[in-house]
Amino acid sequence: QKEVEQDPGPLSVPEGAIVSLNCTYSNSAFQYFMWYRQYSRKGPELLMYTYSSGNKEDGRFTAQVDKSSKYISLFIRDSQPSDSATYLCAMSSMDSNYQLIWGAGTKLIIKP
Amino acid sequence: DAGITQSPRHKVTETGTPVTLRCHQTENHRYMYWYRQDPGHGLRLIHYSYGVKDTDKGEVSDGYSVSRSKTEDFLLTLESATSSQTSVYFCAISRQGPINTEAFFGQGTRLTVV
Numbered sequence: 001q002k003e004v005e006q007d008p009g010p011l012s013v014p015e016g017a018i019v020s021l022n023c024t025y026s027n028s029a030f031q032y033f034m035w036y037r038q039y040s041r042k043g044p045e046l047l048m049y050t051y052s053s054g055n056k057e058d059g060r061f062t063a064q065v066d067k068s069s070k071y072i073s074l075f076i077r078d079s080q081p082s083d084s085a086t087y088l089c090a091m092s093s094m095d096s097n098y099q100l101i102w103g104a105g106t107k108l109i110i111k112p
Numbered sequence: 113d114a115g116i117t118q119s120p121r122h123k124v125t126e127t128g129t130p131v132t133l134r135c136h137q138t139e140n141h142r143y144m145y146w147y148r149q150d151p152g153h154g155l156r157l158i159h160y161s162y163g164v165k166d167t168d169k170g171e172v173s174d175g176y177s178v179s180r181s182k183t184e185d186f187l188l189t190l191e192s193a194t195s196s197q198t199s200v201y202f203c204a205i206s207r208q209g210p211i212n213t214e215a216f217f218g219q220g221t222r223l224t225v226v
Contacts, residue, residue, distance in 0.1 A: 004154075006154075008152070041219075041220070042219060042220070043116075043202050043204075043216075043218050043219055043220055044155070044202075044217050045216075045217065046214045046215065049214070088154060088155070090155075099157050099170060099171065100155075100157070100215070102154035102155040102156070103154055104151075104152050104153060104154040105154060
């Protein structure tokens with residue numbers, strides 16, 4: 001079993017819909033949680049960063065961490081075709097020696 | 113892209129040959145990383161560096177070596193390429209460690225070993 005599980009998709013939704021992307025993990029020591037966006041043939045770029053539990057909002061994006069369920073989510077409101085990309089979750093703990101543990105990514109397609 | 117250049121961008125090489133990938137940064141960030149990305153596996157850390165001549169192994173370091181003789185350059189060498197090393201390789205940099213600061217990624221190098 002992988003430490004971080006993420007549905008590969010693709011997830012296809014109409015423009016304007018609310019998108020929910022999720023990751024589950026097995027290591028209860030994880031404290032740092034990140035969402036990266038990766039466009040085709042490009043490197044990942046950081047979208048959201050959360051420490052420990054709770055919600056964080058940035059524009060149309062909201063990141064949620066539920067440590068009791070070992071579950072993190074990224075919500076995208078008013079989705080746009082430009083949001084079409086692969087979304088990668090990554091997480092780490094203080095004892096991971098600088099190693100981020102990555103999900104395999106969910107491919108998101110926003111249909112105009 | 114945040115001042116990171118990977119070269120080459122594409123390479124096809126034969127099994128058993130040595131290959132060196134280069135990552136060059138203009139940000140003067142202390143930390144540099146090499147990842148590989150394969151379908152179904154996400155990103156996996158190969159090696160990382162926390163300063164000039166300071167490097168350490170990541171999750172999938174077998175068959176790879178690295179060197180960092182200058183702050184701006186981090187080289188990844190496949191000593192004797194195998195087909196299992198066909199992948200997309202990403203270099204990343206961060207000002208501090210990746211768990212508490214943003215990591216910036218290069219455009220990637222697509223390597224095919226035939």
